Amino acid sequence: xxEIRLMKGNEVLAEAAIRCxxxxxxxxxxxxxxxxxxxxxxxxxxxxxxxxxxQAESExxxxxxxxxxxxxxxKVMTSSSSPGISLMAEGISYIAGAELPCLVVNxxxxxxxxxxxxxxxxxxxxxxxxxxxxxYKLIVLAPSSVQEMNxxxxxxxxxxxxxxxxxxxxxxxxxxxxxxxxxxxxxxxRWTKEEIKEKWGSWATTGKxxxxxxxxxxxxxxxxxxxxxxxxxxxxxxxxxxxxxxxYEAIMCDDAEYIFVAYGTSSRVCQKSVEIARxxxxxxxxxxxxxxxxxxxKIIGKLAxxxxxxxxxxxxxxxxxxxxxxxxxxxxxxxxxxxxxRMGGIIPSPGEVVNALEQKFL
Amino acid sequence: xxxxxxxxxxxKEGCKGCGICVDACPQDVLALNKDVNSRGYHYSYxxxxxACIGCSNCGVVCPDTCITIYRVKI
Amino acid sequence: xxxxxxIKPENLVYDKSKVQIDTIMHYCPGCSHGVVHKILxxxxxxxxxxxxxxxxxxxxxxxxxxxxxxxxxxxxxxxRAPAVATGVVRLNPDKFVFAYQGDGDLASIGAAEIxxxxxxxxxxxxxxxxxxxxxxxxxxMAPTTLNGMVTSTTPGGRNIDLNGYPMKITELIAQLPxxxxxxRQAVHTAGAVRKCKRSLKKGIQNVLDKKGTSFVEVVSTxxxxxxxxxxxxxNWMAENMIPYYPLGDMKDSVKGGPVSEN
Numbered sequence: 001x002x003e004i005r006l007m008k009g010n011e012v013l014a015e016a017a018i019r020c021x022x023x024x025x026x027x028x029x030x031x032x033x034x035x036x037x038x039x040x041x042x043x044x045x046x047x048x049x050x051x052x053x054x055q056a057e058s059e060x061x062x063x064x065x066x067x068x069x070x071x072x073x074x075k076v077m078t079s080s081s082s083p084g085i086s087l088m089a090e091g092i093s094y095i096a097g098a099e100l101p102c103l104v105v106n107x108x109x110x111x112x113x114x115x116x117x118x119x120x121x122x123x124x125x126x127x128x129x130x131x132x133x134x135x136y137k138l139i140v141l142a143p144s145s146v147q148e149m150n151x152x153x154x155x156x157x158x159x160x161x162x163x164x165x166x167x168x169x170x171x172x173x174x175x176x177x178x179x180x181x182x183x184x185x186x187x188x189x190r191w192t193k194e195e196i197k198e199k200w201g202s203w204a205t206t207g208k209x210x211x212x213x214x215x216x217x218x219x220x221x222x223x224x225x226x227x228x229x230x231x232x233x234x235x236x237x238x239x240x241x242x243x244x245x246x247x248y249e250a251i252m253c254d255d256a257e258y259i260f261v262a263y264g265t266s267s268r269v270c271q272k273s274v275e276i277a278r279x280x281x282x283x284x285x286x287x288x289x290x291x292x293x294x295x296x297x298k299i300i301g302k303l304a305x306x307x308x309x310x311x312x313x314x315x316x317x318x319x320x321x322x323x324x325x326x327x328x329x330x331x332x333x334x335x336x337x338x339x340x341x342r343m344g345g346i347i348p349s350p351g352e353v354v355n356a357l358e359q360k361f362l
Numbered sequence: 363x364x365x366x367x368x369x370x371x372x373x374k375e376g377c378k379g380c381g382i383c384v385d386a387c388p389q390d391v392l393a394l395n396k397d398v399n400s401r402g403y404h405y406s407y408x409x410x411x412x413a414c415i416g417c418s419n420c421g422v423v424c425p426d427t428c429i430t431i432y433r434v435k436i
Numbered sequence: 437x438x439x440x441x442x443i444k445p446e447n448l449v450y451d452k453s454k455v456q457i458d459t460i461m462h463y464c465p466g467c468s469h470g471v472v473h474k475i476l477x478x479x480x481x482x483x484x485x486x487x488x489x490x491x492x493x494x495x496x497x498x499x500x501x502x503x504x505x506x507x508x509x510x511x512x513x514x515x516r517a518p519a520v521a522t523g524v525v526r527l528n529p530d531k532f533v534f535a536y537q538g539d540g541d542l543a544s545i546g547a548a549e550i551x552x553x554x555x556x557x558x559x560x561x562x563x564x565x566x567x568x569x570x571x572x573x574x575x576x577m578a579p580t581t582l583n584g585m586v587t588s589t590t591p592g593g594r595n596i597d598l599n600g601y602p603m604k605i606t607e608l609i610a611q612l613p614x615x616x617x618x619x620r621q622a623v624h625t626a627g628a629v630r631k632c633k634r635s636l637k638k639g640i641q642n643v644l645d646k647k648g649t650s651f652v653e654v655v656s657t658x659x660x661x662x663x664x665x666x667x668x669x670x671n672w673m674a675e676n677m678i679p680y681y682p683l684g685d686m687k688d689s690v691k692g693g694p695v696s697e698n
Binding site for chain 2: 437439441442443444447448449450451452453456460461463464465466467468469470471474623624625626629630659665666667670
């Protein structure tokens with residue numbers, strides 16, 4: 001049993017980064033995630049593990065510092081909130097194109113524009129469809145508790161290095177600011193120079209010895225045939241992620257006629273909504289995608305064959321609903337898919353969600 | 363005073379005929395050839411080889427690093 | 437004496453560095469990039485630092501620098517090389533890291549990144565090629581384009597009222613306490629190339645000695661962009677660019693130290 005503490009989601013991100021042996025964090029302040037860098041600066045991990053923490057001049061600079069560090073085979077991360085993630089979109093596209101591993105955390109707030117500092121899930125499409133220019137995907141993890149904020153830092157790095165691809169923790173201001181009990185992971189040592197050379201020496205820019213050819217990190221290729229094959233290699237990687245990395249939680253779905261599909265904060269609300277609905281005699285379940293990309297399409301397709309309808313519950317105007325509809329369509333089923341959500345930083349209440357289900361389906 | 367003789371070897375195919383070496387040569391050794399290389403450039407060559415003192419100026423200014431220089435005291 | 441008696445291995449005095457990759461560069465005839473690549477390759481070989489060098493390439497004509505210098509390279513997004521280099525050097529303080537940037541990359545889109553990297557005194561060398569134009573995209577106006585200079589986006593010449601002033605960003609950078617060595621050089625004559633090489637060597641040594649940011653501007657030509665022959669471009673540069681961007685050291689101090697008088 002690891003050390004148990006009561007912590008904020010944002011604080012846990014910082015603690016988990018130190019404990020999982022991260023080499024560097026580069027960030028820029030933005031509400032509601034500023035506690036991530038504040039916690040790191042207070043913890044001073046450079047004394048303990050040698051982890052580097054640097055406040056950059058902008059989100060644009062942060063993500064490019066991540067690019068530079070990641071390209072040397074180091075475990076590097078950044079965190080921000082919605083407007084800052086938009087600024088990072090260029091850098092994330094380059095990181096995906098150059099096939100570098102890194103971890104990006106988006107503690108979402110409401111948009112568009114400056115929007116609000118209150119929680120939101122309106123960056124779903126930006127996160128799961130890539131977000132910047134070009135055909136690329138991120139591995140997107142959606143924690144629904146402070147415990148998962150802890151667990152997904154290590155998991156995010158593991159998947160990022162496994163696929164040489166940026167991973168994103170897509171959370172929101174509610175989970176970032178919420179305090180819960182968390183069991184912290186044990187400390188893992190940072191990789192040594194020798195370990196990095198052994199694990200990632202085939203691509204990492206660690207300085208060219210006589211014994212190997214130069215390593216070049218780039219997303220550029222002027223030959224269209226080669227560029228197409230580079231793109232194809234990325235697409236093959238994304239298909240492999242879809243085969244091997246789908247994660248979800250199904251709650252009371254076995255006999256369910258109606259299924260809420262919700263992730264993160266809204267999935268916490270929906271847990272209660274399932275209880276309320278069940279008390280009313282409605283056969284309702286909850287499917288909680290844990291990976292938003294790869295999206296758990298297969299299980300939704302399977303459930304669509306016996307359920308009557310899905311209600312996508314999101315703190316947005318309805319974004320994930322598109323992926324649910326595609327999953328149902330791909331399965332060749334005719335289950336109805338509806339959306340219920342609140343915007344502007346409002347978290348729906350469990351009762352509201354049940355009312356919406358009744359209005360739309362019954 | 364020891365007399366110095368030099369010689370330059372221009373990589374004919376690497377030369378883009380920019381002429382900067384011709385301009386940089388204090389002895390008027392180099393010129394651009396009337397012939398062109400396979401890429402269509404009037405490559406640099408020693409038009410007046412006996413005047414070369416091996417000062418290396420041509421090699422130093424060459425943007426395409428296609429000049430090798432030799433020097434001998436006689 | 438027959439020429440064959442001179443061209444012998446024992447008489448070799450100048451040859452291509454082993455660190456320079458044996459290929460024909462994509463640069464136009466007469467391009468200053470080629471000269472700077474050459475002297476960087478020579479220095480990396482002479483100072484025996486190939487194994488600890490990591491270069492950051494820009495967006496611009498030098499985007500393919502990694503095809504010419506045989507070291508590990510990272511290709512940065514437009515203007516972001518100083519931030520990328522910061523990430524590398526902060527996590528790998530034992531490496532020699534340099535960012536190679538053009539004027540559009542460094543002084544326009546990447547102005548924030550270069551100023552802040554220099555202000556933090558990141559332990560790296562910045563090589564700044566200032567040819568007063570966007571060469572790769574076809575000769576558009578750059579922040580450093582001279583007043584009245586014709587480019588494809590200033591067909592009537594740069595107009596101060598419309599476009600503002602040619603930016604002396606190296607002078608700005610010399611004011612930042614994070615920099616230790618700030619200089620402006622050129623590569624249009626053999627003497628200038630030799631001086632520029634000495635400056636770059638000093639910049640590299642400063643980084644090896646962990647003295648903070650060293651910054652070497654190289655006033656350069658773009659004969660294609662300027663629509664001149666390479667020799668005419670060199671002469672035009674000497675007559676027009678260098679008076680506005682005078683050569684010489686602006687600062688040779690230590691991190692946190694004062695700006696010198698010259």
